[in-house]
């Protein structure tokens with residue numbers, strides 16, 4: 001699509017800003033503003049407003065929802081709220097790392113529980129957790145904890161539950177970052193004890209981003225939910241936990257809706273669907289005689305470096321408006337054709353999530369002792385696809401990679 005090429009040049013500073021995790025939002029918006037002025041004059045872009053702090057009811061396209069935010073929970077209030085608690089964070093993968101370090105920096109009494117001498121044990125020591133002080137084996141951490149944060153892999157949550165369940169005694173709180181285990185209890189066998197609060201806070205992103213956004217002073221968007229409220233305080237506790245682990249804004253949901261939307265989204269537009277669409281477009285271009293670089297640039301590079309950041313910053317209509325009339329005409333005409341072709345696939349996917357098929361597949365696969373090696377083999381196959389080899393060569397030409 002030639003229409004966006006001039007724009008692409010003008011957008012490079014924006015792309016660089018998006019790529020840099022250290023950039024503050026203010027800088028991003030300013031950069032986007034400069035790009036906007038240079039690239040297009042016709043569209044008046046929405047002004048990014050600084051939100052006033054406090055719990056607020058927001059109108060999301062005609063649906064009013066309460067949104068909770070960390071400004072209502074200054075760090076002193078958080079520390080006071082959790083002053084009698086020990087948070088036992090079990091598992092130190094991506095989320096354990098991000099949530100654990102943020103809790104520690106917030107001055108909350110948090111300890112880690114992982115398998116001795118496993119990868120996570122070593123990672124935790126690297127991050128400054130000290131064996132016998134705030135790093136323990138799983139059982140010991142649970143015995144010391146009042147709030148048990150189950151951040152094992154979803155497959156491991158199911159596998160270890162018969163051993164862990166008896167330790168979640170009355171008075172403790174059980175916390176998850178995914179609705180997976182309790183919602184699909186027929187498959188996972190995670191039947192929660194009936195006498196404890198069961199809450200969820202699910203950051204909308206990788207644990208690495210949970211940490212980096214916290215360090216930037218921003219905070220990730222998260223959803224929170226209550227599965228079981230025996231104390232009458234479970235909702236408040238879930239919100240406080242959400243802020244303590246580093247969330248900026250918290251959206252209320254249910255365990256069911258969280259797990260359905262999450263499994264659906266990652267298989268769809270977030271990861272699986274987008275990869276399928278990239279492959280289909282690339283293969284047709286190659287079969288019709290286009291070179292790998294042309295097919296890659298037209299499929300992935302322009303999308304990720306030029307157009308998708310505009311959708312993220314200002315929305316789809318603004319991105320369309322920033323492109324030529326020729327490009328816009330085609331995009332508007334072809335949208336319903338793609339939507340009609342893909343909607344049945346998305347409906348199949350949602351059914352497969354809701355009826356537990358995706359959970360079953362995930363549990364079976366991820367419980368195999370050699371699942372890591374098997375994934376690595378699949379990732380190696382993806383890495384070696386022509387599209388991604390071409391991509392590597394294209395990325396190598398970026399100024400930051402040619403120094």
Ligand SMILES: NC(=O)c1ccc[n+]([C@@H]2O[C@H](COP(=O)([O-])OP(=O)(O)OC[C@H]3O[C@@H](n4cnc5c(N)ncnc54)[C@H](OP(=O)(O)O)[C@@H]3O)[C@@H](O)[C@H]2O)c1
Nearest residue numbers: 091092093094095115118119120151152153156177178206
């Ligand atoms: N990653 C994300 O982007 C993300 C986002 C939102 C929510 N979540 C949710 O957060 C939770 C944690 O996910 P994650 O990605 O951080 O973790 P993960 O990488 O999937 O899990 C790793 C942890 O599980 C432990 N583990 C695995 N098998 C075990 C076993 N049999 N016994 C004891 N420990 C075992 C590992 O310990 P070893 O090192 O000892 O093997 C490691 O500490 C999940 O419910 C997930 O759905 C994840």
